[in-house]
Amino acid sequence: MSTSTRSRGLFAYYDELLRTWTGKLSNRHQAEDIAQDSLLRVLEMEIQPEQPRAYLHQTARNIAIDAYRRDGAREQTELDALANHEATTGNPEDEVHAVQLALAVERALAELPLKCRQVFVWQRIDGYSQQEIAARLDISKNMVEKYMIRAMKHLRERLGALAPQ
DSSP: OOHHHHHHHHHTTHHHHHHHHHHHHSOHHHHHHHHHHHHHHHHTOSSOOSSHHHHHHHHHHHHHHHHHHHHHHHHHHHHHHHHHHHHHHOOHHHHHHHHHHHHHHHHHHHTSOHHHHHHHIIIIISOOOHHHHHHHHTOOHHHHHHHHHHHHHHHHHHHGGGSOO
16 A cells, blocks of 8 residues: 555544544644644554554554653642742742642632542542552543543643743
C-alpha cells in the first residue's frame, strides 16, 4: 500500500479521534494535539498496524496519559514551591493569596462528583497510589486515572487566574 493511500486511510479517523478526545477532555485544543500526534506516530511507523483505527485510539490514550503524568508532576512541583515560598516569606500579600487559593481549591473540589474528589484528595494530599485508591473505591486503576484527569482539568479551569506566576 502506498504512503498516500495509507495516509488517506488514517486521516479518515481524524474526526472520530477529535470528537472522542474533545468529549473526554472538554478541551478542543488538547484534543487536536492528541489526534494529530496519534496520526503522526502511526504514519511514522515502518509497518502498518492490522487494525489502524484501534491502534490510533490506543495511541491517543497513551499520549493523553503521558501528558497527564507530565503535567501532574509539573503542577505538584509548582504547588510545592508555592507552599514553601509562602510559608517562609511572611509577606501579607502572599498570605492573602495563599488563603484565596486554598478557598478556591476547596470550592472547585466541592463542584466535583464524590469519587472524583476522593481520588484527587487521596492521591495528591494523602499520597495513596492509584492501585490503593482503586482498591478502596472498588474501581479499576484506569478509572482512577480518568477521575484524576477530570479533577486536574477542572482545577486548572477554575484556578487559572489564581495560579502562581
